[in-house]
């Protein structure tokens with residue numbers, strides 16, 4: 466069996482009285498694109514800094530490609546890292562920066578580097594001090610990918626990139642995974658990772674609340690309906706299948722698992738003017754799952770970032786059940 470790309474056991478970090486990470490047990494396989502999700506302050510960056518051994522753990526262990534992370538010289542041979550807020554040497558041009566970083570890491574494939582520059586559309590002749598935030602990210606992404614490392618540790622790497630470049634980044638991540646490289650992608654935006662990740666972990670307040678394959682989450686068979694109504698919105702409490710309801714302009718957004726007929730007939734009798742249905746986003750799947758399994762129903766903030774305290778695990782506790790079909794469920798401890 467191949468050694469895991471990333472392997473942590475009981476990894477814990479406290480800063481004084483603040484517990485940034487508590488008992489993280491995580492195993493990421495080679496060739497995986499692994500999403501590491503959580504609201505602000507959940508402990509994502511701390512985890513990545515522990516994996517880079519930029520901070521020492523309070524307890525626990527971590528290995529990269531089987532190498533203990535405290536063996537920095539050997540572990541870092543396997544790793545590239547991009548932070549969400551890249552600093553570059555202001556006097557160097559993008560190309561000088563890339564050449565310098567390639568030399569530091571024992572060389573890169575120049576043709577691949579130039580392809581990355583082309584695909585990410587960054588002008589390498591500009592001095593770093595003149596780069597926008599997005600262009601600094603592009604130089605850092607080029608530097609990370611150009612050496613084809615075994616493991617890419619990416620901490621919100623596409624902040625500041627436009628959607629076209631986000632798509633290009635996703636293509637690069639997929640190609641890397643196809644080559645057997647591992648992409649560990651931290652984000653607080655679920656929809657940013659749902660297109661590319663094989664599995665996702667959800668971290669909240671320093672604790673792992675979930676690890677699941679996207680396929681298993683999608684099997685929860687949820688549909689989101691957006692109903693425009695010409696009368697007052699009906700109450701949907703207790704309607705079979707309804708797991709989340711949110712008010713939208715002139716109507717309701719309703720998440721339903723299983724057959725939707727009961728919910729639809731309630732909407733139809735409330736003056737249904739227009740109905741749209743769609744697949745749920747990853748965020749909606751998670752939130753819906755937690756709504757469904759906790760037996761509580763209510764409004765769900767459905768779009769954008771996971772709000773602090775409103776995401777999965779917001780009601781964490783010993784009675785939170787394991788999700789159906791998740792390959793590696795870990796209940797909050």
Ligand SMILES: Nc1ncnc2c1ncn2[C@@H]1O[C@H](COP(=O)(O)OP(=O)(O)OP(=O)(O)O)[C@@H](O)[C@H]1O
Pocket residue numbers: 480483484485503504505506507508509510511512653
């Ligand atoms: N050097 C430090 N000293 C003290 N507290 C810290 C330090 N670094 C992180 N923390 C705290 O640890 C917790 C986790 O922070 P971390 O930066 O890992 O979260 P995050 O999930 O990466 O958040 P974000 O999405 O906002 O970057 C937070 O409460 C943070 O304030």
